[in-house]
Amino acid sequence: MNTLVLQTQKVSLFYGERQALFDISLDVPKHSVVALIGPSGCGKTSYLRLFNRMNDLISNTSVTGGVYFHDQNIYAKSVDVVKLRRKIGMVFQKTNPFPKSMFDNVAYGPRAHGVFYKNKLQEIVERSLKQAALWDEVKDHLYESALTLSGGQQQRLCIARTLAVEPEVILMDEPASALDPISTQKIEELILQLKQKYTIVIVTHNLQQAARISDYTAFFYLGEMIECEKTEVMFTNPKMKRTQDYVTGRFG
Amino acid sequence: MAAQFLSQLKFKFARESSPDVFLESSIRGKQGWDKIWEKCLALISLFSVSIVFSIILFLVIEALPILSKVGFKELFFSDRWQPTSEVAGFGMLPLILGSIWVTVGALVLTVPLGIGCAIYLSEVAPIRMSLMLKPAIELLSAIPSVVYGFFGLVVVVPLAEKFFHLPVGQSIMVGSFILAIMALPTIISISEDALKSVPKSFREASLALGATRWHTISRVVVPAAFSGIATSVILGMGRAVGETMAVLMVTGNAAVIPHSFLEPVRTLTATIAAEMGETAQGGLHYQSLFLIGVLLLIITMILNGIASFIVQRVHQKNAV
Numbered sequence: 001m002n003t004l005v006l007q008t009q010k011v012s013l014f015y016g017e018r019q020a021l022f023d024i025s026l027d028v029p030k031h032s033v034v035a036l037i038g039p040s041g042c043g044k045t046s047y048l049r050l051f052n053r054m055n056d057l058i059s060n061t062s063v064t065g066g067v068y069f070h071d072q073n074i075y076a077k078s079v080d081v082v083k084l085r086r087k088i089g090m091v092f093q094k095t096n097p098f099p100k101s102m103f104d105n106v107a108y109g110p111r112a113h114g115v116f117y118k119n120k121l122q123e124i125v126e127r128s129l130k131q132a133a134l135w136d137e138v139k140d141h142l143y144e145s146a147l148t149l150s151g152g153q154q155q156r157l158c159i160a161r162t163l164a165v166e167p168e169v170i171l172m173d174e175p176a177s178a179l180d181p182i183s184t185q186k187i188e189e190l191i192l193q194l195k196q197k198y199t200i201v202i203v204t205h206n207l208q209q210a211a212r213i214s215d216y217t218a219f220f221y222l223g224e225m226i227e228c229e230k231t232e233v234m235f236t237n238p239k240m241k242r243t244q245d246y247v248t249g250r251f252g
Numbered sequence: 253m254a255a256q257f258l259s260q261l262k263f264k265f266a267r268e269s270s271p272d273v274f275l276e277s278s279i280r281g282k283q284g285w286d287k288i289w290e291k292c293l294a295l296i297s298l299f300s301v302s303i304v305f306s307i308i309l310f311l312v313i314e315a316l317p318i319l320s321k322v323g324f325k326e327l328f329f330s331d332r333w334q335p336t337s338e339v340a341g342f343g344m345l346p347l348i349l350g351s352i353w354v355t356v357g358a359l360v361l362t363v364p365l366g367i368g369c370a371i372y373l374s375e376v377a378p379i380r381m382s383l384m385l386k387p388a389i390e391l392l393s394a395i396p397s398v399v400y401g402f403f404g405l406v407v408v409v410p411l412a413e414k415f416f417h418l419p420v421g422q423s424i425m426v427g428s429f430i431l432a433i434m435a436l437p438t439i440i441s442i443s444e445d446a447l448k449s450v451p452k453s454f455r456e457a458s459l460a461l462g463a464t465r466w467h468t469i470s471r472v473v474v475p476a477a478f479s480g481i482a483t484s485v486i487l488g489m490g491r492a493v494g495e496t497m498a499v500l501m502v503t504g505n506a507a508v509i510p511h512s513f514l515e516p517v518r519t520l521t522a523t524i525a526a527e528m529g530e531t532a533q534g535g536l537h538y539q540s541l542f543l544i545g546v547l548l549l550i551i552t553m554i555l556n557g558i559a560s561f562i563v564q565r566v567h568q569k570n571a572v
Contacts, residue, residue, distance in 0.1 A: 052460060086462035096453035098472055112463035158457070165461055
């Protein structure tokens with residue numbers, strides 16, 4: 001068995017009085033892809049955002065239970081959120097490149113962490129774009145605005161931007177939900193490649209996508225995790241009736 | 253001026269966001285009362301536009317003769333403004349420089365303060381704090397300018413005398429200080445709106461990359477809001493250039509070319525206010541004051557033009 005990178009133990013999340021997540025325990029092994037599936041509003045995105053403490057940005061949230069990154073509770077007082085987010089990157093549902101050049105977008109993270117040598121930055125940008133399978137398409141106009149790219153390219157740029165920080169874990173919040181089938185396919189191929197070096201937790205609405213790319217699948221429903229299994233087991237022989245109903249399309 | 257500009261902006265937005273409503277009313281207005289209303293409204297708006305044009309026309313007609321009588325060179329490059337002496341001098345250079353010094357001084361003080369305050373309100377302050385601060389800042393713009401002048405004269409001028417050991421405290425510095433306070437609400441409110449309209453996704457993206465909050469604000473949020481912030485500065489500048497009463501009271505009323513911020517000075521606006529009462533209608537002095545009016549009009553028109561140019565450019569950029 002691989003070592004665990006991320007782990008939650010009986011974690012609950014509250015938005016003010018309202019409880020959004022109930023006692024969720026989940027292990028994420030190294031170099032695996034874990035897909036979080038479930039109907040809208042089931043808490044899978046909220047759960048994903050626990051890992052890089054993005055929920056902190058919403059006022060009045062509180063977390064109970066433990067969220068661990070290499071056995072370190074990331075909600076402990078001594079944890080530096082900025083350092084944590086360098087280790088655990090995130091790709092968002094809505095593509096959100098900065099209104100800057102492609103180069104500046106990818107170089108943003110390294111610059112924020114004090115890399116200023118032009119050569120070093122160029123090297124990072126090239127490497128990251130290659131990893132994100134975007135280099136060949138953009139290498140001749142790196143200094144044009146990132147907003148000139150297509151939606152699918154923008155999302156791969158956002159992935160490159162995340163990779164440039166060299167995180168250990170990449171959290172993906174429905175990264176392909178706003179993209180056309182071809183772009184989606186590219187992103188999926190990319191995820192399978194990235195798995196070699198990174199650990200990935202991905203929220204997806206698309207069950208086929210979860211089946212295609214993930215090693216483990218967790219099914220969320222109304223703020224609870226109903227079941228988490230190896231993906232092939234989940235889609236062929238789930239233990240819980242509700243999971244079966246969902247993965248066979250009886251509700252959702 | 254800022255308020256007027258904002259209302260224009262809002263009108264523009266209203267029209268762009270709901271074209272159907274406008275279309276409907278013009279179709280319905282083909283009969284009866286609607287038509288009369290339409291005509292009345294058209295008349296009213298024509299009236300206000302015609303007032304603007306008649307003011308411009310009036311200013312120019314009254315000011316024109318002096319250009320040929322005294323000459324361009326003396327008017328704009330001589331440093332002698334002595335319109336009532338035996339050998340009258342109409343050199344407007346000291347007044348123009350006075351306005352520039354006071355305005356630049358005000359900007360130096362108010363821009364960092366105003367933008368800093370806007371960043372605090374939109375990015376840092378907890379909701380309760382900004383609910384408390386905002387009305388206070390809006391109150392700043394509700395204070396009549398003569399009250400600012402009075403405050404400057406009674407409080408700031410003596411302080412300046414004590415602090416800098418000046419024989420006379422009325423100076424560019426005090427004028428700039430008072431103008432800086434007066435321009436603050438314009439700069440803060442427009443900058444804050446611009447900062448607030450920066451999409452949340454930019455902030456999230458930056459923070460998720462492990463950037464600190466300060467880095468996020470300075471590298472992503474402020475650049476994205478740059479045009480709005482620039483507009484606020486230009487409108488604040490317009491406020492500073494056009495302000496009369498407060499500046500007249502605290503800058504010492506000396507129409508000479510200044511050499512430091514501690515010297516007294518007199519601005520274009522203050523000159524008109526101070527001297528209009530003692531001129532003979534139709535005389536050279538009278539005409540020179542009108543020329544100053546034309547000059548002020550041109551300056552504020554240029555500033556407004558720049559501001560609306562920036563706003564327009566942002567619109568185009570967002571439309572793409």
